[in-house]
Amino acid sequence: MSGHAFDIAGQDHCPFMPVFGPPARMIVKGAGTEVWDSEGRRLLDFLSGIAVVSLGHANEKVAEAISQQARTLVHVSNFFANPVATEAAQRINDLLAAATGHRGQVFFTNSGAEANECAIKLARRHGGRGRHTVVSALGSFHGRTLATLAATGQPSKHEPFQPMPEGFRHVAWGDLEAMTAAVDASVAAVLIEPIQGEGGVQPAPAGYLEGIRALCDATGALLIVDEVQTGFARTGRWFGFEHAGVSPDVVTMAKGMGNGMPIGACWARSEIARSFSPGDHGSTFSGTALATSAVLAVIEEMERLAAPGLAVSGGERVRASLSGRRGIDGVRGSGLLLGVELAAGVVAAEVAAACLESGLIVNAVNPSTIRLAPPLTVSDAEIDEAMEILAGVVAALVPDGSSDGGDR
């Protein structure tokens, strides 16, 4: 593949801006949980393009929907309605009405960051002058636009781009007291993930979301739940907040909702969505017929497969398979969004690199954690194959003389 982007990453004549590290492989084709690289090597994909391709690569139903739609109507602008976006918004509203007990309204975006951007603007519009602050957690990830970067609780990511937009406050993750101290009359909203995904697959501690809900009720701040990574059946429920039984005011989503079609959405309870007036927000590509055809196909297929149940059973099989393995200290997360905690001395990046060499894609989400997020359609045999590779790689990387694991 000489002269190709894959070979010339990092060089001046590479066509991509150098914001990502060098790519590990050139992937040319996928089917279900499998992908193939440019040298014809098969890989099991236990990352799904970062929890995106939840129905598997080249999913037949989604492929059919988008190719049909591409031949029918792709885009008309928001001066007009299209039936596909209208139905997709209704279906999302049905899912969220079932999960929250409230009807609401949807704004379609092209990404997770834009879904959060919409939620932040909505919270400011709803809060009014003097009530614009958004509180989020340290270790969180909410996107890369300036406002969502400011909301992201990772100060090191802010530094190169100072000054950050004003009106963002961060508190320790999982600490309800710190949250309570931070939510004063200037706070328009709390923005929180049910499981911090990029932050290392860190589930909210028991009672945390419930406590934030009560705090928001007491102060009038909105509860915005960022479901960009956890939404669309990934954690074993349609939305991650359902595990805690709370009812958010605003929900953002993206990754899994188009099975790879770039689309996201911000949903808000109707009385809150009404804080927006025409002209307050928009996007040329909001709700294109093409992108929303993928959403409709995803929802239909996830309903047909009872996808939340697939995430539950798949997650149980992964956990059972990794339990007691040498070099693995535990598995966090929910459904098929899992963080495998490695024993001291085992380096996640080395594990991910060795897995790739053995035909398995996983992600070193932090120095000691491997993130697993395979398609929800992953088969038992694929889970078994992948876990044998992962467990074997980890065991081989346990430092000599380590007393960890094995016989526990």
Ligand SMILES: *Cc1c(COP(=O)(O)O)cnc(C)c1O
């Ligand atoms: C990935 C992610 C985002 C950003 O989504 P993009 O589509 O990359 O803009 C926001 N929030 C969470 C929780 C995410 O995991």
